[in-house]
Amino acid sequence: MGIDEVLLDRHDDDRSLSISDLIPAQAPAQGPSQQTSHPSRPVQTPPPAATSVSTSAATSAPASAFIQPVSPPADSYGAVIPPELTAIESLDALRTAMADYDGCALKNTASNMIFADGNPAARVMVIGEVPGRDEDRVGLPLVGSAGQLFDRMLASIGLSRADTYITTLIPWRPPGNRTPTDEEMALLTPWLLRHIQLVNPERLLLLGGAPAKSLLPQAGGILKLRGRWHDLDAGDGTTRQAMVTLHPSYLIRSPAQKRLAYADLLALADKLG
Numbered sequence: 001m002g003i004d005e006v007l008l009d010r011h012d013d014d015r016s017l018s019i020s021d022l023i024p025a026q027a028p029a030q031g032p033s034q035q036t037s038h039p040s041r042p043v044q045t046p047p048p049a050a051t052s053v054s055t056s057a058a059t060s061a062p063a064s065a066f067i068q069p070v071s072p073p074a075d076s077y078g079a080v081i082p083p084e085l086t087a088i089e090s091l092d093a094l095r096t097a098m099a100d101y102d103g104c105a106l107k108n109t110a111s112n113m114i115f116a117d118g119n120p121a122a123r124v125m126v127i128g129e130v131p132g133r134d135e136d137r138v139g140l141p142l143v144g145s146a147g148q149l150f151d152r153m154l155a156s157i158g159l160s161r162a163d164t165y166i167t168t169l170i171p172w173r174p175p176g177n178r179t180p181t182d183e184e185m186a187l188l189t190p191w192l193l194r195h196i197q198l199v200n201p202e203r204l205l206l207l208g209g210a211p212a213k214s215l216l217p218q219a220g221g222i223l224k225l226r227g228r229w230h231d232l233d234a235g236d237g238t239t240r241q242a243m244v245t246l247h248p249s250y251l252i253r254s255p256a257q258k259r260l261a262y263a264d265l266l267a268l269a270d271k272l273g
């Protein structure tokens with residue numbers, strides 16, 4: 001079966017992605033100077049006792065309520081996992097903690113939390129982009145016309161969803177399918193990193209520019225990053241191999257790029273043996 005037969009052209013009614021959506025601009029570096037302050041008030045350093053009170057309170061409340069982003073490196077949204085997340089030791093516990101987490105306002109506007117689909121013991125972990133309307137309605141990653149195309153992409157190399165473990169970059173759909181803010185990404189990226197650690201896949205497949213930008217240290221757009229293996233550090237000292245490829249939503253609108261995605265999938269299949 002040829003790639004043009006496998007990757008059929010279908011119209012995705014979820015989001016109007018363009019190539020600019022999949023070749024993200026480098027996020028501006030953020031630092032203390034970007035935080036809003038009141039010039040009329042001098043900056044005061046909190047006394048040490050305040051820190052000890054906060055730490056004491058954290059021990060008596062759900063850990064998920066106190067998970068905050070750590071100062072992020074310049075090339076990621078916060079690739080440092082706080083101890084409250086590293087203490088979570090199973091996918092079920094991670095799902096429960098995520099459902100209880102109230103630190104990100106996206107939860108308040110989404111219909112469902114998207115955690116994962118597929119086989120947690122699979123050799124391949126797939127990370128899609130930000131959830132869209134279909135994912136938000138169903139509560140599963142990669143559904144709708146893009147999900148159907150992705151299933152055919154997997155079938156072209158002899159795989160199915162049962163052979164993979166699929167999640168999304170963040171668990172909640174932003175209102176109106178807008179791009180998540182850097183603050184939202186800083187809050188939620190550590191959750192994804194812990195998710196990767198717990199699954200501990202042999203290979204990762206990153207669908208689209210947003211997961212690549214968030215998880216890989218290399219700069220560049222999707223067309224520069226795709227087609228080769230990258231070292232991905234999920235924060236636990238273990239280097240995992242990740243392949244970047246084009247998102248199915250983009251392929252629906254840019255059928256000329258289907259052969260590039262197929263080449264990426266063949267490279268994945270070759271590594272799996």
